[in-house]
Amino acid sequence: MNIIVTGASRGIGYELAKLFAADPKNKVVAISRNRLKLEHLKRECRGGAVFPAVVDFSNKDFKRDITLQVLSHISTVDILxxxxxxxxxxxxxxxxxxxxENMFRVNVTSQFEFLQALLPYMGKGQVPTHIVNISSMGGLQGSMKFPGLSAYxxxxxxxxxxxxxxAEEFKDKNISVNCLMLGAVQTEMFEEAFPGERTEMTPLLMAAYIRDFALTGANFFNGKIIPVSKSTP
Ligand SMILES: NC(=O)c1ccc[n+]([C@@H]2O[C@H](COP(=O)([O-])OP(=O)(O)OC[C@H]3O[C@@H](n4cnc5c(N)ncnc54)[C@H](OP(=O)(O)O)[C@@H]3O)[C@@H](O)[C@H]2O)c1
Structure with a gap:
């Protein structure tokens, strides 16, 4: 399978790229701004087909990098x-x-150009391309909210x-789109959001769940917003 993981230089994305790369049938394009960290990931994957791609989603001209850095390694996209x-x-x-503006650009608006660039390469396989958007419990209507995180x-x-x-627009294109609303995971981002707090959920555990969902979830879900959290919202 051809798989793209964005935010693969650390945290959940790093573990996720490693898990996907452990299957020799997969090619994994790993995206972040930091080439050194992506090269480190590639070394850690020892022989796995990992292709570092340096893309900055806050840069308005990043679309050119998608062609140069992402689509030069794969001809179709099975999982994003x-x-x-x-x-x-x-x-x-x-x-x-x-x-x-930067938070909205990286977290949301860059998705318009990113997906527009990738769309011609999606939905070409036997099974639908599965796009999994990683969101947060904080963005779920009715969930508990925390001070300081309004824009995020x-x-x-x-x-x-x-x-x-x-999901509605792509339903005839052999593409499924789902969204996982994650609860707390012990990463650097979590430490920025909740300084000094701890959670039992490791990036590896959460990455394993996301991998399994990405592989099988499109058989059961499309256009769904799914909380992934043990705590009550
Ligand atoms: N950790 C939690 O408790 C938690 C809870 C709910 C939801 N989530 C969500 O889960 C996802 C992963 O979170 P995490 O905790 O693993 O975060 P993290 O450790 O902060 O990692 C974020 C990743 O995003 C990349 N990134 C940031 N800005 C970028 C840009 N402008 N262009 C390209 N890449 C960029 C970073 O790479 P570079 O800096 O190398 O570019 C890094 O690889 C996020 O979508 C987050 O919102 C996390």
Whole structure:
């Protein structure tokens, strides 16, 4: 299978890329801004088909990098894990426009250009291409909210709604789109959001769940927003 994982330089995406690369039938394009970390990931995968792709979703001209860095390695896309995201933890009144715009650009609006570039390579296999958007419980309507995360949570809610819309638009293209709303996972992002707090959920455990869902979930779900959290929302 040809698989793209965004945000693969650390945290959940890093573990996810490793898990996919452990299957010799897979080619994994691993995206982040940091070539050194992606090369480290490739070394860790020892022989797995991992292709580092340096793309900055906050750069308005990133579409050119998709052609050069992503589509040069694969001719079709079977699974896309939209996992890259940025989080700024600040009281609402201190948040500056540039931070809000960048969070929405990386977490949501870049998806428009990214998917437009990839669409011609999707839905070409026997099974539907599965797009899995990684969102957050904070973006789920009615869930518990936390101070400092207004823009981040709003961007994650937008990603969830985008999922439902894309599932409708892509339903005749042999493409399924689902959204996982993750609860807390012990990563650097979690430490930025909740300094000093701990959670039992490791990036590897969550990555294993996302891998399994990406492989089989399109048989059961399309356009679904699915909470992945043990705590009550
Ligand atoms: N950890 C949690 O508790 C939690 C809870 C709910 C949802 N989530 C979601 O799960 C996903 C993974 O989270 P995580 O905790 O693993 O985060 P993380 O450790 O902060 O990793 C974020 C990844 O996104 C990449 N990224 C950030 N800005 C980028 C940009 N402009 N262009 C390209 N790549 C960029 C980073 O790579 P570079 O910096 O190398 O570019 C990094 O690989 C995110 O979507 C997050 O919102 C996490």
């Amino acid at each position: 894990i939209n996992n890259a995201a940025v989080l700024v933890n600040k009281p609402f009144e201190d948040m500056v426009a540039a931070e809000v 949570s709003a961007s994650k809610a937008a990603l969830a709604t985008l999922t439902e819309c894309l």
